[in-house]
Amino acid sequence: MSEVLRISITEKTWPAVAGRARQPVLGQIDVGIERGSFVVLTGPSGCGKSTLLNIVAGLDKDFDGDVAFDPPGQEVTYVFQSPRLLPWRTVRENIALALPDGDARNARIPEMLARVGLEDAADAYPERLSLGMQRRAALARGFIIEPSVLLMDEPFVSLDDPTAQALRQLLIDLCASRSTTVLFVTHDRLEAVTLATRILRMGGTPATVLGDAEVRLSRDERLNRDAVVAAQRRIFGTT
Amino acid sequence: MWRSRLGASVASLAALIVIWQFSAYVAESRSFPSPLVVLATLQAELKTGALLHHVGATLARVVVSFFIAMAIGSTIGLLLGRLKSADLFFDSWLIFFLNLPALVVIILCYVWFGLTETAAIIAVAINKIPNVAVTVREGARSLSRDLSEMAVMYRFGFWKTLRHVTLPQMAPFFAASARSGLSLVWKIVLVVELLGRSNGVGHQLHVAFQLFDVPMILAYAVAFIIVVQIIEIGLLQPLEARANRWRR
Numbered sequence: 001m002s003e004v005l006r007i008s009i010t011e012k013t014w015p016a017v018a019g020r021a022r023q024p025v026l027g028q029i030d031v032g033i034e035r036g037s038f039v040v041l042t043g044p045s046g047c048g049k050s051t052l053l054n055i056v057a058g059l060d061k062d063f064d065g066d067v068a069f070d071p072p073g074q075e076v077t078y079v080f081q082s083p084r085l086l087p088w089r090t091v092r093e094n095i096a097l098a099l100p101d102g103d104a105r106n107a108r109i110p111e112m113l114a115r116v117g118l119e120d121a122a123d124a125y126p127e128r129l130s131l132g133m134q135r136r137a138a139l140a141r142g143f144i145i146e147p148s149v150l151l152m153d154e155p156f157v158s159l160d161d162p163t164a165q166a167l168r169q170l171l172i173d174l175c176a177s178r179s180t181t182v183l184f185v186t187h188d189r190l191e192a193v194t195l196a197t198r199i200l201r202m203g204g205t206p207a208t209v210l211g212d213a214e215v216r217l218s219r220d221e222r223l224n225r226d227a228v229v230a231a232q233r234r235i236f237g238t239t
Numbered sequence: 240m241w242r243s244r245l246g247a248s249v250a251s252l253a254a255l256i257v258i259w260q261f262s263a264y265v266a267e268s269r270s271f272p273s274p275l276v277v278l279a280t281l282q283a284e285l286k287t288g289a290l291l292h293h294v295g296a297t298l299a300r301v302v303v304s305f306f307i308a309m310a311i312g313s314t315i316g317l318l319l320g321r322l323k324s325a326d327l328f329f330d331s332w333l334i335f336f337l338n339l340p341a342l343v344v345i346i347l348c349y350v351w352f353g354l355t356e357t358a359a360i361i362a363v364a365i366n367k368i369p370n371v372a373v374t375v376r377e378g379a380r381s382l383s384r385d386l387s388e389m390a391v392m393y394r395f396g397f398w399k400t401l402r403h404v405t406l407p408q409m410a411p412f413f414a415a416s417a418r419s420g421l422s423l424v425w426k427i428v429l430v431v432e433l434l435g436r437s438n439g440v441g442h443q444l445h446v447a448f449q450l451f452d453v454p455m456i457l458a459y460a461v462a463f464i465i466v467v468q469i470i471e472i473g474l475l476q477p478l479e480a481r482a483n484r485w486r487r
Contacts, residue, residue: 059388078392084385088407088485097403098393125485141393 002070004149004181005033007056009065011206012048024206025051026063031200031209036179040192043202043210049185050081052202053151056183069149077147079155083138085126091137092122098141105144115170116140117163132159139167143174150175152184156191168194169223176219193232194222201236272454280458289443294462296439297432300356301425304363308420311364312371313413319372320379336369341427345434354435363427370423371416378412410482418475425467 012026025048033039041049054060056067057078069076077098085094092109099105113119116136126134139155156164172195175182186192192199193215201211213235221227256274263273272280284290319326319333345362352358382405390400432441440459447455 057392059391076392078389080385080389082385084389086386086403086407088410088482089403097395097399100394127485127487145393 002035003032004035004070004074005056005183006068006070007031007033007052007065008067009052009055009063011065012051012055012060012063013206015062026055027204027206027208029065029207029209031212033181033183034198035181036175038175038182038184038195038197040184040186040196040199041202042186042189042192042199043207045187047202047204048207049187049202050153052207053078053153053183053185057151074149075145075147076149076151077142077145078151079138079142079153081153081155081157083126083131083134085134085137085141087125087127090123090125091118091129091140094126094137095141095144098145105146109140109144112140112144116143116167132163135159136163136167139171143170146178146180148179148181150180150182152182154186156186157188164191165223171195172219172222189232189236190228193217193228193235199235270451270453272457276454277457277461280454281462284455284458284462290459290462293438293440293443293459294466296436297425297428297441297463298466300359300363300428300431300439301421304360304367304428305417305420305424307360308364308367308371308424309413309417312368312416313375315368316372316375317379317409320376320382326376333369333372336365337373341366341430345427345431349435356436359428359431359436362431363424366427367420367424371420374412374416374419375409378409382408407482414475414479414482421467421470421475425463 007029009026009029011024011028014023014025016022029052041052043049051060055063057076058067059078085091086097089097092113095109095112096106110119110122113122116139118133118136118140121129121133121137126137129137135155135158142150142152142155156167159167168191171182174180182195184192184195196215199211199213199215200209201213202208203210215231215235217227217231221231259274263271263276281290315329319329344365348358348362348365352361386404386408387400390404395404428439429441429444432439433445434441436442440463443459444456447453447459
């Protein structure tokens with residue numbers, strides 16, 4: 001399979017602030033991401049996973065190294081850790097704003113709202129919704145674009161378990177129906193195994209990729225908790 | 240305690256008028272007329288058309304200088320809030336203009352540009368621009384980085400970002416500077432008119448002052464307060480309510 005994305009970072013440091021010395025965050029990271037794969041970045045919180053995702057997104061340009069997409073300029077979407085909806089626009093408007101005016105994908109907004117269970121909240125303002133509902137709106141906004149590369153930073157935290165599981169299933173199905181490449185950050189190992197075709201384990205200071213494992217599970221196995229737990233033991237050991 | 244805001248303001252206004260009437264009755268002085276005398280003067284001025292003429296002239300100056308000051312002040316504020324180096328450099332200029340007495344600006348404008356309409360409008364705008372710039376700068380400094388990153392990722396582009404991300408965040412700051420701006424502008428317009436125009440409420444007050452005609456002074460003051468209140472209730476408050484309808 002061909003690579004859709006090559007990440008080659010030599011170094012990323014936070015600049016010195018208020019008497020604190022420069023702080024290295026990321027060390028040497030050299031990873032190729034294959035087209036259509038679902039890559040989960042996992043590791044202890046604060047180790048630099050989100051920083052890596054911001055670099056891939058192009059939001060953080062202050063690093064040594066290079067991030068190259070093939071072909072360049074394709075649609076990359078980011079589902080952030082917080083929903084980042086515009087509070088002064090309704091849920092439907094927030095999703096529509098992610099698309100160019102008059103885009104054909106606008107017609108699929110009602111269907112997408114129904115799939116994340118927000119059909120009744122389409123005309124509500126985000127601040128009137130629970131955090132879980134805001135997260136689902138943010139997911140719908142990310143999904144509607146059908147990007148070739150989808151970046152996700154712990155999009156399912158603070159959702160109740162059945163909702164999170166339903167949304168994981170939705171994500172698996174959406175990725176299967178299109179050849180979307182996903183780069184997904186989580187510190188939840190079970191979630192990692194449920195979703196990933198490949199798991200990159202990050203850690204250390206500065207952080208590097210410590211482990212690189214493939215996950216070969218069928219769709220049914222991914223939705224079966226026992227199979228996921230067993231696979232998690234295989235990949236991460238019993239710790 | 241009060242069932243509605245309207246009820247509360249009507250009652251407090253009525254109380255003020257009663258107190259005024261009573262004090263005027265006790266003082267029994269030509270220079271402290273009762274509300275009824277002021278009302279009669281107001282009616283007489285309305286009948287001759289003088290009131291509408293002068294209030295209209297003042298209002299036109301207020302509107303023009305208000306919009307000029309808001310446009311220039313907002314632009315300066317947005318730039319200073321976003322560009323740190325510009326902010327560092329121009330901060331002391333802003334403080335200079337903020338503390339420049341309104342009267343000095345007015346006199347200088349009349350000296351430099353003559354006793355013209357343009358000079359009057361420029362003088363009012365210059366007095367107001369620093370206030371707008373400072374308020375809007377605060378807003379521009381506090382723009383959410385999260386939302387601008389979102390706008391970048393979802394390819395909003397310049398105009399979509401301005402309309403849906405930046406300006407809604409700035410709305411409370413625009414509203415605040417418009418509010419304080421309107422009251423400041425119309426007070427300065429009166430001074431400008433008093434010093435160098437031959438019409439407008441300020442000019443009328445000047446004439447009334449020379450004649451010690453207190454009922455006339457109060458009649459024009461009341462008329463203008465009513466006009467400003469109508470703008471506030473009929474225009475600013477509905478606009479603000481619309482801008483805030485998404486809030487919890």
